[in-house]
Amino acid sequence: DAMVIQNPRYQVTQFGKPVTLSCSQTLNHNVMYWYQQKSSQAPKLLFHYYDKDFNNEADTPDNFQSRRPNTSFCFLDIRSPGLGDAAMYLCATEPSRPNSGGALKNNEQFFGPGTRLTVL
Amino acid sequence: AQSVTQLDSHVSVSEGTPVLLRCNYSSSYSPSLFWYVQHPNKGLQLLLKYTSAATLVKGINGFEAEFKKSETSFHLTKPSAHMSDAAEYFCVVSVRTGGFKTIFGAGTRLFVKA
Numbered sequence: 001d002a003m004v005i006q007n008p009r010y011q012v013t014q015f016g017k018p019v020t021l022s023c024s025q026t027l028n029h030n031v032m033y034w035y036q037q038k039s040s041q042a043p044k045l046l047f048h049y050y051d052k053d054f055n056n057e058a059d060t061p062d063n064f065q066s067r068r069p070n071t072s073f074c075f076l077d078i079r080s081p082g083l084g085d086a087a088m089y090l091c092a093t094e095p096s097r098p099n100s101g102g103a104l105k106n107n108e109q110f111f112g113p114g115t116r117l118t119v120l
Numbered sequence: 121a122q123s124v125t126q127l128d129s130h131v132s133v134s135e136g137t138p139v140l141l142r143c144n145y146s147s148s149y150s151p152s153l154f155w156y157v158q159h160p161n162k163g164l165q166l167l168l169k170y171t172s173a174a175t176l177v178k179g180i181n182g183f184e185a186e187f188k189k190s191e192t193s194f195h196l197t198k199p200s201a202h203m204s205d206a207a208e209y210f211c212v213v214s215v216r217t218g219g220f221k222t223i224f225g226a227g228t229r230l231f232v233k234a
Contacts (some may be wrong), residue, residue: 004163033222042210042224043164050220090163096216104216106152106171111163
């Protein structure tokens with residue numbers, strides 16, 4: 001089945017120790033998103049890739065970086081995790097190509113199961 | 121600018137009774153609207169979407185929603201709640217004109233009593 005996979009599902013790191021979360025997809029979608037979701041809150045968009053173009057949200061801390069080496073994989077790097085970075089991190093994909101008129105169609109996002117990050 | 125307001129942070133219903141989760145939106149452009157469901161410690165799953173076709177949208181698990189432009193609403197309903205419907209529900213506005221924006225509502229927690 002085509003899907004969005006996140007590894008690991010649970011990640012424990014130490015305060016200040018860099019950590020990388022990974023996301024892969026078999027859907028061949030050109031857009032990939034990273035969200036941070038804290039307890040009882042809505043997902044907060046950190047950044048997204050449209051193809052290879054990286055789009056950072058204005059309020060995403062510099063501590064968060066991302067890499068997308070190819071269509072299938074996307075990584076979230078947290079350079080120096082703080083206690084406030086403990087959260088669920090969700091990866092999502094979306095197929096988004098312009099139509100014949102050049103307009104982008106609104107499509108749903110396909111979410112992975114998330115990685116729960118604990119910072120000790 | 122776009123915004124989404126989910127009018128209830130918590131909704132509690134008895135099993136077998138109707139469900140109504142309310143969502144109002146604002147958008148400078150013609151939006152697409154989505155409802156997602158999230159069970160504990162899981163990712164989000166699409167329930168249904170409105171993308172400028174039929175205003176009454178049917179989704180999975182018996183849910184449906186009606187897009188009402190005059191009221192700027194996209195309320196989610198289900199005729200008869202099931203215990204398995206207990207989860208968090210998010211209303212989402214998506215705009216692809218004038219930028220690439222996806223706005224989540226704050227979420228509504230649905231409790232279903234036996």
